[in-house]
Amino acid sequence: MQHIIDRFISYVTIDTESDAGSETTPSTAKQWDLANKLVEELKAIGMHDVTIDDKAYIMATLPSNVIHEVPTIGFISHFDTTPDFTGANVKPQIVPNYDGKDIVLNAEQNIILSPNYFKDLLLYKGQTLITTDGTTLLGADDKAGITEIVTAMEFLIKNPEIKHGKIRVGFTPDEEIGRGAHHFDVEKFGAEWAYTMDGSQIGELEYENFNAAGAKIIFKGKSVHPGYAKGKMINSLLIANDFINELPADETPETTKGYEGFFHVHHLNGGIEETVLELIIRDHNKKKFEKRKELIEKITRKINKKFAKQFGADIATAEIKDQYYNMKEKVTPVKHIVDIAEKAMREIGIKPLIKPIRGGTDGSQLSYKGLPCPNIFAGGHNFHGKYEYVPVESMQKAVEVIVKIAELTALGDYVKTEETIKNKK
Template sequence: MTETVLDRFLRYVVIDTQSDPSSSAQPSTEKQKDLGRLLEKELRALGLEDAHLDEHGNVYATIPATVDKPVPVICFCAHVDTAPDFTGTNVRPQIVRNYQGGDIRLAGDPSRVIRVSEHPDLADQIGHDIVTSDGTTLLGADDKAGIAEIMTAAATLIADPSIPHGPVKILFTTDEEIGRGADKVDLAKLGAAFGYTMDGGKIGEIENETFSADLVEIDITGLAMHPGFAKGRMENAIKIAGDIVSRLPRDIAPETTEDREGFIHPIDISGAMESAKLTFIIRDFTEEGLKDKEALLKGIADAVMRDYPRSTLAFTVREQYRNMKVVLDRHPEVTDNLTEAVRRVGLTPETRSIRGGTDGSRLSFMGLPCPNIYTGGHAYHSPLEWISVQDMEISVRTIVELSKVWEERTAG
């Protein structure tokens, strides 16, 4: 019970839990269960006898209510996996104690520097203890900070039964970073009415809206033959793929859009002369915008194919997740109670949209309305990732206060 959020965070980040988008298994990497097994053990040590790890790597547990009146069951959720964008093997966390300003050079790779000019939120961290990686790996604050905060809040609630709250469920998922975090979650077993993902960034920020997201795969079949006899006959699938990518509008790309602007983003290309494959992610805050961008991409592909009459193309759209605000607007109390909890820990709530997704997107449409709460992390998916210990402590307090708000605002 005396362990701090920092103690837990440092223990979790050194466990390699990277997910793998090329794997069709769930979880996509068995090593994610290494952290899951540890969390199951720690939850049981806290006295949560129903804590268990399922075959898909999800961890479930229940903190019993401390009041007799019926209170809606709420859930706090975080994901164990780290992003495939940069290695998460052999993480060596570093702590800058009592940060006094200035750039932070990372010891494992001195060429990597967390610069104040590029990370202006550092200006708010004077006197804080800043945790970074050594620059050779991800830190893993996304989302092991959320896990550490939930575990620490759970220990707080269990240690003090005088804190009034209803039943609180804990859920740790796998494969969130590759868009599959909610695929194998059993909501009936979880038994919660409303949820909160601990997967946000700057303290005070409440995220109640995400992109809607689809994945598009374009499979190209060209006409391959010996290049010495190819004139007027060969149709090279690699060149077809290149023509499609070259015609993408430059102003509808991640690197040229911001705020509520969506994009078309090629994420993978592979192939040979006879066949090639392009993979895109399409993002927009509205369903209409999503479909417009898919139609634009299909039009580009069809136009290119007119120059290759003996080749064929298959265009496949796969739904990934949808904007959770559609669901959350039907349950305003979920965000209202969170806003009150944020005020109680001394912060000014700021509601914002995520230019991305979270488990909350899928969970909301599965029947668990689920906005996103800050963890204090910054520069996710990068070796320059950093987090303040003091901000993590505020996130812990937010979970505790939110549990109390739900009890207070439920009529007896």
């Protein structure tokens, strides 16, 4: 277990925060620091065909150790961390034998990780937790996933008696800003299917995710001295506020769960003359997703009509861009890849938690690029903030799941005997 702790800490203490405002790939130069380290580590543990391209996409191969035909499978994680909260100077804290009580992350700032608020903590009494020091995120999303994949590959290399087919691993930049799969070369990767190790709680197994879009609405206004503004001033901030109030109040992230979609206003910047509103649109159901986008356009038209005479032109413009789609459409036809992961979990004593992702992963985009890619737990909780933590035992179990999936794939219905192969030739 110490081996996993050491590896994980060596990753999270490298700052890899991505930047949505950047036009490069990776979006930040510091992502190369971990990318280059991973390349050397994959070579050191004995992986074959270790490559990194000019955009920091890493791929490597564990060759098959059986003589029969087995589908090539893959495991994928991302090494960037979210720009939502700082990932610089991460100082992980180890909490052995967690007692189920409050964890003081930072005494000076009175930052407490409490099971009274984060009830999932109580699932891990008696286990070893890795937390933040209260001033940064941790980076278990998704450096826990990378830790698990590298550790599983190392284990398989050291234990050749465990039979498996060809395995490909891939590590990507910029997943947190929605670009992780944009430059992923599916053909080069060469797997029939893959799994992202990018989920949360132990047992999670997901093959449904949101349909997603982002919207930017720009509101114009007219600035006039406030003492002489009657009938003349148009305050774009107030128009933006009116727009927000037109959205369903009970369809926000904090009021929804499960398959329920939402609108999420995440940025509002401006002044009297111009205000920019940014939000994201999410829904598992494709028809409801399209209706949500239509509502944005409908509200925009309503506001333009209201101010048409006074402003003399469209006072609001909306730009809506699709980001990714529900992978269920691509995974359901090959549902056996989910069944294998479910069986792997059950065989090592984990109860699978099959549920929809209230978000997206590289796997959602990769599935639409021809690489069906369900998502498996990596073990962390409270991602994207100072209360993030990961139980070490969950990471250990994720390693075991990867190994078992490799083993089951080699032993399952995909195996073709030597006689079948000869007849085929």
